[in-house]
Amino acid sequence: MGFVHFIINLLKDPRSAIASWIAMGTIPTLGFIFLIVFIETGVVFFPFLPGDSLLFAAGFFAAQGDSGLPLMALLPVVWIAPILGDQSNYFIGHFFGRRIIASGKVKAMTPERLEKTEQMIEKWGPLAVFLGRFFPFIRTFMPFISGISGMRWSRFTPFSILGGLTWSTLFTLLGFFFGGIPAVQKHFELVIVLILVISLLPTIIGLIKARAGKKKGGSAKPAAHAK
Numbered sequence: 111m112g113f114v115h116f117i118i119n120l121l122k123d124p125r126s127a128i129a130s131w132i133a134m135g136t137i138p139t140l141g142f143i144f145l146i147v148f149i150e151t152g153v154v155f156f157p158f159l160p161g162d163s164l165l166f167a168a169g170f171f172a173a174q175g176d177s178g179l180p181l182m183a184l185l186p187v188v189w190i191a192p193i194l195g196d197q198s199n200y201f202i203g204h205f206f207g208r209r210i211i212a213s214g215k216v217k218a219m220t221p222e223r224l225e226k227t228e229q230m231i232e233k234w235g236p237l238a239v240f241l242g243r244f245f246p247f248i249r250t251f252m253p254f255i256s257g258i259s260g261m262r263w264s265r266f267t268p269f270s271i272l273g274g275l276t277w278s279t280l281f282t283l284l285g286f287f288f289g290g291i292p293a294v295q296k297h298f299e300l301v302i303v304l305i306l307v308i309s310l311l312p313t314i315i316g317l318i319k320a321r322a323g324k325k326k327g328g329s330a331k332p333a334a335h336a337k
Contacts, residue, residue, distance in 0.1 A: 120146065121160055124167040128179075132171065136178050143168055143184070144191045147278070150250060151195025154202060154216055157250035161192075162281050166301075169285025181286060188282050192243070192274035196253040200266055203257025211258075219251060227251045228259070236265045243273030 120127045131139040143164065150159035165188060172181040202210075210216060211224075227248055230238040239261075242252035256266050288294055294301050 117159070120164070121158070124160055124164045125170065128164075128167050128171055132178050136180075136183065139179055140183060140187045144187045147188060147191035148195040148198075151192045151253070151274075152198035152202075153195075154199060154210065154219070154250060154254045157219075157247045161249070162246065165278060165281035166285035166289065169282040169287075170289025171285075172282070173286045173290050181282075184282065185279070188278040189275055192278055193271050196239075196270040196274060197267070199250070199253035200257040200263065200270070203254035205257075207254060207258035223247055223251060224255070227255045231255060231259055231261070236261065236269045239266055239269040240273040240276075243277045249277075 128139065128143075131142045146159055146164055147161055149156050150161045168179065168184055168188070169181075171177045171179045172184050211219065227242065230242055230248070230252070234241060239252055239256060242248045253266070253270065
């Protein structure tokens with residue numbers, strides 16, 4: 111229950127969560143940030159963790175000179191965590207992926223999300239690994255599906271590293287440079303929600319399109335049969 115409570119608080123208010131970590135010291139704070147980003151990326155069972163908003167909130171605290179969270183210490187942590195996470199998830203998919211999917215234990219891995227991830231890989235090849243980094247849920251599934259699909263590790267890794275570095279740097283620096291704006295501070299929770307909505311929007315649109323396509327396909331078959 112303690113872990114569940116920890117995750118719920120993190121999802122509700124990442125800024126307050128990081129503030130409570132900072133009270134423990136810089137090293138524990140960096141450790142928690144590393145752990146959350148690593149788990150979101152590296153363990154297929156946790157695609158719902160708030161990577162984008164956590165990085166933004168961490169960048170915000172790094173901009174506060176007396177926060178005890180220096181940017182030069184934070185950046186290496188948020189660079190390494192998604193790179194190692196992707197490697198972990200790739201090999202989990204490679205060795206155990208088929209059994210995990212067959213078990214049905216990953217409830218978030220719906221057929222629609224799997225299909226969208228596979229379509230990205232089919233269309234873009236290893237470039238999909240880079241692009242998928244910017245979409246919640248898909249960034250967790252992408253290395254996992256890449257491992258299942260048989261994408262070579264040597265093709266997967268360069269795009270994984272580039273995606274991890276770009277994504278983590280972008281959201282951390284957004285928090286660092288814009289988190290101190292009075293309007294952002296006043297409506298911090300709203301900004302976090304907007305970040306989540308904007309980052310989820312492509313995934314939601316893709317799911318709607320996939321369902322609409324299936325409905326059209328389903329309605330077309332009876333019409334053809336009636337002829």
